[in-house]
Amino acid sequence: MSRNNHHVVIVGGxxxxxxxxxxxxxxxxxxxxxxRRNFHLFQPLLYQVATGSLSPANIASxxxxxxxxxxxxxxxxxxxxxxxxxxxxxxxxxxxVSYDTLVVAAGMRxxxxxxxxxxxxxxxxxxxxxxxxxxxxxxxxxEAAEREPDPQRVEALLTFVVVGAGPTGVELVGALSExxxxxxxxxxxxIDPDKARILLLEGSPRVLSMFxxxxxxxxxxxxxxxxxxxxxxxxxxxxxxxxxxxxQGERVSSIPTRTVIWAAGVAPSPLAAELRRAFGAELxxxxxxxxxxxxSLAGHPEVLVIGDMASFSHRGGDPLPGMAPVASQQGRxxxxxxxxxxxxRPCPPFRYFDAGSMAVIGRxxxxxxxxxxRFGGRLAWLTWLLIHLMYIVEYGNRVLIFLQWxxxxxxxxxxxxxxxxKAPFPLxxxxxxxxxxxxxxx
Amino acid sequence: MSRNNHHVVIVGGxxxxxxxxxxxxxxxxxxxxxxRRNFHLFQPLLYQVATGSLSPANIASxxxxxxxxxxxxxxxxxxxxxxxxxxxxxxxxxxxVSYDTLVVAAGMRxxxxxxxxxxxxxxxxxxxxxxxxxxxxxxxxxEAAEREPDPQRVEALLTFVVVGAGPTGVELVGALSExxxxxxxxxxxxIDPDKARILLLEGSPRVLSMFxxxxxxxxxxxxxxxxxxxxxxxxxxxxxxxxxxxxQGERVSSIPTRTVIWAAGVAPSPLAAELRRAFGAELxxxxxxxxxxxxSLAGHPEVLVIGDMASFSHRGGDPLPGMAPVASQQGRxxxxxxxxxxxxRPCPPFRYFDAGSMAVIGRxxxxxxxxxxRFGGRLAWLTWLLIHLMYIVEYGNRVLIFLQWxxxxxxxxxxxxxxxxKAPFPLxxxxxxxxxxxxxxx
Numbered sequence: 019m020s021r022n023n024h025h026v027v028i029v030g031g032x033x034x035x036x037x038x039x040x041x042x043x044x045x046x047x048x049x050x051x052x053x054r055r056n057f058h059l060f061q062p063l064l065y066q067v068a069t070g071s072l073s074p075a076n077i078a079s080x081x082x083x084x085x086x087x088x089x090x091x092x093x094x095x096x097x098x099x100x101x102x103x104x105x106x107x108x109x110x111x112x113x114x115v116s117y118d119t120l121v122v123a124a125g126m127r128x129x130x131x132x133x134x135x136x137x138x139x140x141x142x143x144x145x146x147x148x149x150x151x152x153x154x155x156x157x158x159x160x161e162a163a164e165r166e167p168d169p170q171r172v173e174a175l176l177t178f179v180v181v182g183a184g185p186t187g188v189e190l191v192g193a194l195s196e197x198x199x200x201x202x203x204x205x206x207x208x209i210d211p212d213k214a215r216i217l218l219l220e221g222s223p224r225v226l227s228m229f230x231x232x233x234x235x236x237x238x239x240x241x242x243x244x245x246x247x248x249x250x251x252x253x254x255x256x257x258x259x260x261x262x263x264x265x266q267g268e269r270v271s272s273i274p275t276r277t278v279i280w281a282a283g284v285a286p287s288p289l290a291a292e293l294r295r296a297f298g299a300e301l302x303x304x305x306x307x308x309x310x311x312x313x314s315l316a317g318h319p320e321v322l323v324i325g326d327m328a329s330f331s332h333r334g335g336d337p338l339p340g341m342a343p344v345a346s347q348q349g350r351x352x353x354x355x356x357x358x359x360x361x362x363r364p365c366p367p368f369r370y371f372d373a374g375s376m377a378v379i380g381r382x383x384x385x386x387x388x389x390x391x392r393f394g395g396r397l398a399w400l401t402w403l404l405i406h407l408m409y410i411v412e413y414g415n416r417v418l419i420f421l422q423w424x425x426x427x428x429x430x431x432x433x434x435x436x437x438x439x440k441a442p443f444p445l446x447x448x449x450x451x452x453x454x455x456x457x458x459x460x
Numbered sequence: 461m462s463r464n465n466h467h468v469v470i471v472g473g474x475x476x477x478x479x480x481x482x483x484x485x486x487x488x489x490x491x492x493x494x495x496r497r498n499f500h501l502f503q504p505l506l507y508q509v510a511t512g513s514l515s516p517a518n519i520a521s522x523x524x525x526x527x528x529x530x531x532x533x534x535x536x537x538x539x540x541x542x543x544x545x546x547x548x549x550x551x552x553x554x555x556x557v558s559y560d561t562l563v564v565a566a567g568m569r570x571x572x573x574x575x576x577x578x579x580x581x582x583x584x585x586x587x588x589x590x591x592x593x594x595x596x597x598x599x600x601x602x603e604a605a606e607r608e609p610d611p612q613r614v615e616a617l618l619t620f621v622v623v624g625a626g627p628t629g630v631e632l633v634g635a636l637s638e639x640x641x642x643x644x645x646x647x648x649x650x651i652d653p654d655k656a657r658i659l660l661l662e663g664s665p666r667v668l669s670m671f672x673x674x675x676x677x678x679x680x681x682x683x684x685x686x687x688x689x690x691x692x693x694x695x696x697x698x699x700x701x702x703x704x705x706x707x708q709g710e711r712v713s714s715i716p717t718r719t720v721i722w723a724a725g726v727a728p729s730p731l732a733a734e735l736r737r738a739f740g741a742e743l744x745x746x747x748x749x750x751x752x753x754x755x756s757l758a759g760h761p762e763v764l765v766i767g768d769m770a771s772f773s774h775r776g777g778d779p780l781p782g783m784a785p786v787a788s789q790q791g792r793x794x795x796x797x798x799x800x801x802x803x804x805r806p807c808p809p810f811r812y813f814d815a816g817s818m819a820v821i822g823r824x825x826x827x828x829x830x831x832x833x834r835f836g837g838r839l840a841w842l843t844w845l846l847i848h849l850m851y852i853v854e855y856g857n858r859v860l861i862f863l864q865w866x867x868x869x870x871x872x873x874x875x876x877x878x879x880x881x882k883a884p885f886p887l888x889x890x891x892x893x894x895x896x897x898x899x900x901x902x
Contacts, residue, residue, distance in 0.1 A: 073515035112886035444554035
């Protein structure tokens with residue numbers, strides 16, 4: 019490897035890519051970070067944007083600002099379409115970039131298991147635009163219910179279905195329950211938001227199935243205490259405007275609803291398949307890119323794949339889960355790997371330091387599995403809060419987030435509950451508009 | 461008038477409409493406030509959203525929250541299309557609402573003087589979506605410049621043109637100058653944002669022409685000190701992707717630019733023309749609805765028109781300007797008028813209490829005309845800050861805005877500088893994409 023002019027190109031400014039870029043701060047190389055967006059998104063809090071607690075800017079850090087003082091780092095707003103292994107180039111939709119080392123950390127996108135037509139009815143939660151669209155649908159459903167004279171249609175409008183009981187699904191129903199029971203209390207004159215039904219559908223037999231069983235049960239109990247209807251071992255067979263069809267064992271039933279949120283599946287960025295095409299990378303059953311113990315592609319030590327889209331088998335076991343801590347640690351690792359390679363020194367394989375995981379359910383309630391401790395309730399929630407604040411502070415200026423949270427907590431308010439985007443008139447949520455009669459006769 | 465069941469329908473939740481609703485809090489009547497959005501927008505700070513200082517939610521208050529504890533008030537999300545004077549009904553796109561008293565406060569929209577085709581190239585600043593679109597264009601222009609190898613095209617990308625030197629135009633160029641000279645300092649590797657050109661075009665001979673002449677001169681001097689190029693007595697004859705054509709006297713010239721923001725004209729909501737059709741209302745030369753001394757329509761005492769769309773001739777003089785204080789005072793006035801009418805008591809005509817006006821130019825600089833005092837600079841800026849904070853606090857929870865401002869002020873940061881919305885790839889700003897070559901050769 020030639021020093022100084024060695025060019026590391028990083029694709030993706032999420033936790034993995036940004037950590038890698040920062041870990042190369044003092045390395046004798048040039049770094050180019052390519053992302054489609056001009057900001058790093060603190061994805062673990064995106065559900066709070068979707069439910070009106072935070073604004074997008076609260077959880078976004080401009081990439082240029084984060085890397086401003088890192089002289090060897092260059093940010094490029096661009097969309098990567100392909101790789102050219104022969105010329106050693108990344109091909110964008112509008113240009114090319116040559117690399118010596120290529121780090122691909124392009125993350126995941128929503129995945130509907132072959133039912134892409136469900137996406138329009140049932141948005142997932144991956145981008146800022148996803149979040150504001152979900153926010154729009156949630157608050158618009160209450161608005162439409164307020165105007166709807168037909169009780170059956172009011173019921174469908176006040177039924178919210180979240181598909182998938184992983185951390186995101188659990189966080190979403192928890193927040194929905196707070197919206198219905200606290201935030202919107204007294205805001206309407208013709209409906210009682212307290213009567214909203216919130217359903218959480220899950221194919222496996224328990225919620226948060228990646229947690230130990232006792233924590234799943236704790237979480238389920240906390241959810242039910244908040245009035246959330248859990249439907250486990252339940253498979254979605256159809257989603258249409260106005261209803262979700264589910265199968266439980268042999269029983270098929272239909273749930274009338276105007277708001278369905280998809281939290282059931284993600285798949286790697288299309289760049290995973292492109293890595294297979296270009297470099298012969300092997301993909302695992304979920305489409306993630308299998309990597310060597312040093313995060314490189316077999317036969318291509320110059321190509322490193324990290325973060326959610328990588329399938330890293332830890333000590334021969336199951337692939338590591340797609341979580342921010344894994345991504346950040348892999349980012350720091352490849353930074354170290356490149357520095358060592360530039361100094362012609364060997365580097366031990368990547369080791370994941372597992373501090374545990376947690377999921378938040380709502381005000382003062384969460385479950386945590388930290389080291390070998392398992393706990394729930396208020397303590398877990400406070401731990402969650404502290405850890406997230408620590409992470410956020412790392413990425414910038416987010417004292418304000420804490421204040422916004424404190425404010426929301428004490429006032430039960432959600433200041434960011436704006437309905438923005440396309441005009442909703444005539445007011446339709448789902449298939450048909452409310453009936454036009456005198457809407458406010460006394 | 462019948463008591464208790466008397467129904468006041470207010471169209472528009474801006475300063476005028478919302479003040480009217482609140483002023484009817486203890487009145488023996490029902491109040492229905494209709495708005496297309498579920499929030500009141502603090503429009504005087506919208507330029508701070510467009511320039512990445514604040515998030516939309518920072519300047520929006522959910523209407524339902526503001527009116528939550530007002531038992532006689534009902535909020536309706538809806539779009540008014542017409543009025544039916546015979547049946548006494550407001551006609552929405554999806555229903556109708558009967559009124560006894562009708563208050564119309566639908567405000568203004570962008571107006572391009574017969575050149576509607578300019579709108580796509582040169583967005584105005586009226587809605588939250590306008591603001592995030594302008595924000596997107598500003599920050600995308602810098603991103604595209606960073607990637608552009610051709611120096612002439614870089615120059616066009618770094619040229620920002622604001623059309624119209626009223627308060628909004630002046631505020632926008634002031635903020636643009638801070639973005640270029642402070643916020644983005646050191647953020648780029650291939651361009652120097654400091655070299656951005658910021659132009660302010662104005663048809664009349666001076667900026668802020670509604671202010672006394674000495675304040676206009678003060679403002680112009682402050683703008684020029686910030687490197688803003690003022691072009692007064694300058695008329696825009698054409699706006700196309702890539703350039704603005706202007707005429708100064710006999711001289712016609714073209715300014716290559718990729719970012720044009722329209723702050724030159726607003727016109728009343730289409731509901732002004734609908735009031736003419738339905739009630740025979742008279743419109744003034746700018747299309748605003750002429751009202752009686754009690755804000756009612758001639759021949760229709762039950763129809764009150766207030767806020768920016770009303771043409772209220774104060775003591776026989778020029779119509780009052782479209783400003784938040786006028787709108788708020790008119791709102792409170794019609795609240796009082798309706799209460800008096802319901803008590804069968806007479807009400808004196810509306811009187812505007814003119815506390816003055818001000819325009820902010822940037823960090824620590826503004827001009828103010830308060831009572832008979834005229835002043836500029838830091839004192840004017842502090843006055844502006846205090847008054848706006850007072851107003852914002854009135855509408856809710858906005859301690860956070862103050863903290864965000866304080867934070868921005870001391871760090872020169874703009875945390876809300878997100879490029880969101882439609883994907884910009886291949887990267888185009890204006891007519892054509894940057895040339896695709898190796899974008900990061902060493």
